[in-house]
Amino acid sequence: MDLRIYQEDGHGNAVDEHGNEPVEMEVDVDGYPLADTVDFDSYMEFKPPEKPEASIKANKMVSTAASGPVSYYKKHGDDVKGHFFYLVYEEGLTAGKAGKQLGIARRTAYDWLKKDQDLIVESRDGLETKKTEKKVGRPALLNEEHKKHLEETFIDHPSATLDQAIESLTNQFSELKVTKTTVYNFMTEKCALSFKKAHFHSKERNSPVSIEKRFDWITRWIQTDMDYNSNCVFIDESAFHINLKRTMAWSKKGTRAEVIQPLTRAKTTTILGAISPYGIVNVKIRVPYSAASKKRKTVGGSKMQKSIGTVTGHYFNFIASTIDVMDRHEEFKGHYIIMDNAPIHTSDNIRKFIESRGYGCVYLPPYSPELNPIEQFWSVVKSKLKREKLLEAENLNTRITEACQNVLISDLKGFCRYSESKFETCLNKNPL
Numbered sequence: 001m002d003l004r005i006y007q008e009d010g011h012g013n014a015v016d017e018h019g020n021e022p023v024e025m026e027v028d029v030d031g032y033p034l035a036d037t038v039d040f041d042s043y044m045e046f047k048p049p050e051k052p053e054a055s056i057k058a059n060k061m062v063s064t065a066a067s068g069p070v071s072y073y074k075k076h077g078d079d080v081k082g083h084f085f086y087l088v089y090e091e092g093l094t095a096g097k098a099g100k101q102l103g104i105a106r107r108t109a110y111d112w113l114k115k116d117q118d119l120i121v122e123s124r125d126g127l128e129t130k131k132t133e134k135k136v137g138r139p140a141l142l143n144e145e146h147k148k149h150l151e152e153t154f155i156d157h158p159s160a161t162l163d164q165a166i167e168s169l170t171n172q173f174s175e176l177k178v179t180k181t182t183v184y185n186f187m188t189e190k191c192a193l194s195f196k197k198a199h200f201h202s203k204e205r206n207s208p209v210s211i212e213k214r215f216d217w218i219t220r221w222i223q224t225d226m227d228y229n230s231n232c233v234f235i236d237e238s239a240f241h242i243n244l245k246r247t248m249a250w251s252k253k254g255t256r257a258e259v260i261q262p263l264t265r266a267k268t269t270t271i272l273g274a275i276s277p278y279g280i281v282n283v284k285i286r287v288p289y290s291a292a293s294k295k296r297k298t299v300g301g302s303k304m305q306k307s308i309g310t311v312t313g314h315y316f317n318f319i320a321s322t323i324d325v326m327d328r329h330e331e332f333k334g335h336y337i338i339m340d341n342a343p344i345h346t347s348d349n350i351r352k353f354i355e356s357r358g359y360g361c362v363y364l365p366p367y368s369p370e371l372n373p374i375e376q377f378w379s380v381v382k383s384k385l386k387r388e389k390l391l392e393a394e395n396l397n398t399r400i401t402e403a404c405q406n407v408l409i410s411d412l413k414g415f416c417r418y419s420e421s422k423f424e425t426c427l428n429k430n431p432l
Contacts, residue, residue: 027320032313034272034284037401039325043280046405080104081112086383088113117194141178142186149173150183150191205367206431213365214426226336226362228373228420229277229413233332235322235339237272237286237315238378240385240400269396272318273404275374277413278331282322283404285397286314312344319350323357336360340372370422370432373415380407 080102087098099109146169153168154160160168162180169183170176187193204210226232274281319337326332337354339345341363354361369375384403425432 027317028313029317032311032317033287034314034317034321035287035397037271037285037397038280038283038404040279040281040329041325043405047279048406048408050408050410084109084112085116113194114188117188141176141182142190146173146176146186147191150187150193154187154191154193207367210365210367211426211429211431214368214371214432215429217365217368218423218426221362222423226360228416231334232336232338232362232416233274233276233281233322233326234372234374234416235272235274235319235337236372236374236378237270238382240269240271240382240396269400270314271400272315273374273377274318274322274325274337275377275412275415276332276335277409277416279409279412280404280407281332282318282325283400284318284321285400312347312350315344316347316350316353319353323354323359326359327357334358334360336362338362338364338372340364340368341366368432371419371426373412373419376415376418377407377412380411 084098084102084104087093087101088095093101095109095113096106098104099106104112149169149172150165153165157164162183165187166178166180166183169178270286271283272286273283322337326335337359339362346363351361364371381400381403384406385399422432
């Protein structure tokens, strides 16, 4: 038992010998149960081996000497392609950056992306692209004026279709007669527009107030010893369910990409996680509340209310569990625990508890997921779940555990570097 003696500090406050105020919450594993999945010890025992730097660049080389001089190309499997499109469509990387990260030649990466976008546009708009020889001497139908109009159109309406783009052009330029293929080629080649997964965020994310709060937050914390790459643990929760599907899908040319969804909505599972550049610190699953088959009244005739979502009690239990893990490992001594400012995170008792255990408590500015590396961790874990269809006999908890165990330490370090790289954006008061 942790016995603490508190005394009055001269200002009417009760504090212990270290100046910490008493915490008015305690761990309640029965009232707010969490299921174990991964902690630092199990992660370090079962994590996959890191990929040597040389092996990333030296993929299997295949000779193509059938015609002419000997040349070589890198043979990439479906897993590599799947990871490439995940980085482009889910993480928002350019084809060049995604290719560099996976050891794919720049030209190959852009070729993959162009072919995939052609398939997407054809499927969505019924466009049939044809490779034809360029006709010499034929004047271009679209010019700089049309380019400016299209760029302004897609800035205001990024989800507009090709049909809508053509309608906008012909409304503005009444004499213009142009085909879908011509507009598509002009958009991709002259306007440098590309079709990709849309990322939605709230209007407040890049409001002047949010940008200013991020600037103030970065300005404050860069003056301390807080370092994303050496002394921070990042915490957050995310929702998972058995019906997770990729946001993009393959289909035959000219047909819609359709994915059959189950008739019943899957039960959502909340997972709480803590990661660091040294490894996964702690991951637990909130045990779902199962409603009784028959409604029963409690004594006195009133109905007992049960919270369905994650509440402060679950989060407090998770924080306590995470700190217990950190206490067992010297590399986490004195670390900062970083989390967003969601209401269940900002209870004063949580801050007091963290500080009483010898760790720093840091809340991120609002609408700033890019500053929390664990957001990328969740994306990667979910992508691993989406790759394979869950079998009925399988347990989602088991699959979440396996997905977490397959995240490399180099990936975790990369997540931290990425979020830290956004500090400059915030200091320049640019949108995230």
